[in-house]
Amino acid sequence: EVQLLESGGGLVQPGGSLRLSCAVSGFTFRNLGMSWVRQTPGKGLEWVSAISGSGDSSNYADSVKGRFTISRDNSKNTLYLQMNSLRAEDTAVYYCAKETPSWGSKFDYWGQGTLVTVSS
Amino acid sequence: EIVMTQFPATLSVSPGERATLSCRASQSVSSNLAWYQQKPGQAPRLLIYGASTGATRIPARFSGSGSGTEFTLTISSLQSEDFAVYYCQQYNNWPLTFGQGTKLEIK
Numbered sequence: 001e002v003q004l005l006e007s008g009g010g011l012v013q014p015g016g017s018l019r020l021s022c023a024v025s026g027f028t029f030r031n032l033g034m035s036w037v038r039q040t041p042g043k044g045l046e047w048v049s050a051i052s053g054s055g056d057s058s059n060y061a062d063s064v065k066g067r068f069t070i071s072r073d074n075s076k077n078t079l080y081l082q083m084n085s086l087r088a089e090d091t092a093v094y095y096c097a098k099e100t101p102s103w104g105s106k107f108d109y110w111g112q113g114t115l116v117t118v119s120s
Numbered sequence: 121e122i123v124m125t126q127f128p129a130t131l132s133v134s135p136g137e138r139a140t141l142s143c144r145a146s147q148s149v150s151s152n153l154a155w156y157q158q159k160p161g162q163a164p165r166l167l168i169y170g171a172s173t174g175a176t177r178i179p180a181r182f183s184g185s186g187s188g189t190e191f192t193l194t195i196s197s198l199q200s201e202d203f204a205v206y207y208c209q210q211y212n213n214w215p216l217t218f219g220q221g222t223k224l225e226i227k
Contacts, residue, residue: 035216037164045156045164045207047216059214062121095163100175105211106154108175110163 002026002109004096009114022079022096030074033099036081038092086118126219132227135198141222143191143208152212155193159204
């Protein structure tokens, strides 16, 4: 059974940092790309960042470029999102999502989400 | 950035009837379009990818069509569990982008 479990969310002050983790099981992690997608409470979905299976390629939304860093440890089956210089508008539920085995970044499994609140 | 526009924002349909949801891309995304369903307090669920291919264990009443810039998700006979928010997502270009969602509500 595929499982994705996020952790690391919480309350942080503007300008602060936070690292999210996503522990996965039930599939061959190193073979598949992964993404972080966020959702502001009551609003829609916003893709944040993606990383290839090997970890040697990544992409970012303009809204987080230069502030967030995606990474993965394939030996630990874990995906990360390092978030620096956090702003109020980064407040959201952050989901990790697994790409399907076929080409293209669409997501067949999602975690339950972890809430990040940026506020003083 | 490719902008995805969904319409209508809210669709009211009676159980047993057909629902048609639309998604438009600001430029061609070929067939690289996915649809998701999201219920309150839950993560999104993949319904359709490749514009028309049903994801695993998705009921046959869900179907997708379109290519280029115009896409449609059709639910042939609405069940009570289908009332939710639906999102389209293009994966033809970076950054990946989602539509703003269509809320399907009971009439």
